[in-house]
Amino acid sequence: MSTESIDNTRGTKTRFEPTEIAPEMFVIHDHHGEGEAPVSVALNSMVIRSTEPVVIDTGMAENRDRFLADVFSLVEPEDVRWLYISHDDVDHTGNLNALMEACPNATAVINWFMVERMGASLAVPPTRWRWIGDGESFSVGDRRLHAVRPPIFDSPTTRGLYDPNTGVYWSSDAFATPMLSPVRDVAELDDDFWRDGMATFDRYVSPWLDLVDEAKFQRTIDRIERLSPSTIVGCHTPAIHGSRVLAALASTRRTLSATVPPQPDQTVLDEIQRALTAAAA
Numbered sequence: 001m002s003t004e005s006i007d008n009t010r011g012t013k014t015r016f017e018p019t020e021i022a023p024e025m026f027v028i029h030d031h032h033g034e035g036e037a038p039v040s041v042a043l044n045s046m047v048i049r050s051t052e053p054v055v056i057d058t059g060m061a062e063n064r065d066r067f068l069a070d071v072f073s074l075v076e077p078e079d080v081r082w083l084y085i086s087h088d089d090v091d092h093t094g095n096l097n098a099l100m101e102a103c104p105n106a107t108a109v110i111n112w113f114m115v116e117r118m119g120a121s122l123a124v125p126p127t128r129w130r131w132i133g134d135g136e137s138f139s140v141g142d143r144r145l146h147a148v149r150p151p152i153f154d155s156p157t158t159r160g161l162y163d164p165n166t167g168v169y170w171s172s173d174a175f176a177t178p179m180l181s182p183v184r185d186v187a188e189l190d191d192d193f194w195r196d197g198m199a200t201f202d203r204y205v206s207p208w209l210d211l212v213d214e215a216k217f218q219r220t221i222d223r224i225e226r227l228s229p230s231t232i233v234g235c236h237t238p239a240i241h242g243s244r245v246l247a248a249l250a251s252t253r254r255t256l257s258a259t260v261p262p263q264p265d266q267t268v269l270d271e272i273q274r275a276l277t278a279a280a281a
């Protein structure tokens with residue numbers, strides 16, 4: 001699992017090879033923001049080498065070549081049997097069509113509302129769909145995977161995915177955090193930075209938190225806690241292992257009362273535009 005750097009058009013981008021976070025379970029890494037913004041944000045997806053191999057989410061379209069190369073370094077295209085899409089945002093569906101085209105034996109695990117929301121951007125025919133909703137499960141040969149909605153989400157179609165064989169929970173957009181530089185594990189982040197980062201992302205991802213009943217929200221976290229995940233892996237977080245799983249759950253429990261920085265507004269954009277104009281002059 002080596003680390004290398006590659007040059008992109010905007011500078012040097014850290015490159016992580018896939019990380020085996022549990023037996024036969026791999027995180028496919030990407031991120032954005034490095035060298036352009038004060039923080040980086042992970043854009044992960046996953047591969048499970050179950051007897052019927054599974055890919056979970058597909059990253060951004062601009063990372064297509066790397067994404068496909070990473071996935072196919074772990075599993076042959078014709079062996080991929082399932083593509084589980086957690087929800088219909090572009091950072092999760094960017095290579096959905098490309099992966100399904102490359103993997104003739106794969107079924108896309110989606111749901112009815114994703115089909116409605118994606119419209120013609122979903123190029124996969126209905127004969128290659130399977131609809132799985134929150135609370136349902138499906139067999140991938142040697143195990144059943146369980147669709148469980150995370151407490152934080154930004155699309156009504158969202159379902160995480162829990163593997164009882166390994167205890168790994170794919171949390172989609174939940175338990176997300178920025179990173180000062182790309183890392184593989186939240187253990188590499190400063191604890192205060194991590195907790196503040198999670199609170200900020202929770203509030204940005206789910207502004208509806210202002211509207212929710214506290215007790216009902218806590219029950220959505222109880223539901224994840226009852227799974228006793230050994231590891232949480234999400235699209236926008238380094239891997240969360242061991243005792244830090246409970247820390248992540250505890251942090252999310254406090255999100256309703258968290259005070260977080262405001263999102264960048266037009267004054268920030270004015271500064272960016274002035275800098276770009278000056279650089280071009």
Ligand SMILES: [Fe+2]
Pocket residue numbers: 087089154155173
């Ligand atoms: Fe999302």
Ligand SMILES: [Fe+2]
Pocket residue numbers: 089091092172173235236
């Ligand atoms: Fe996302």
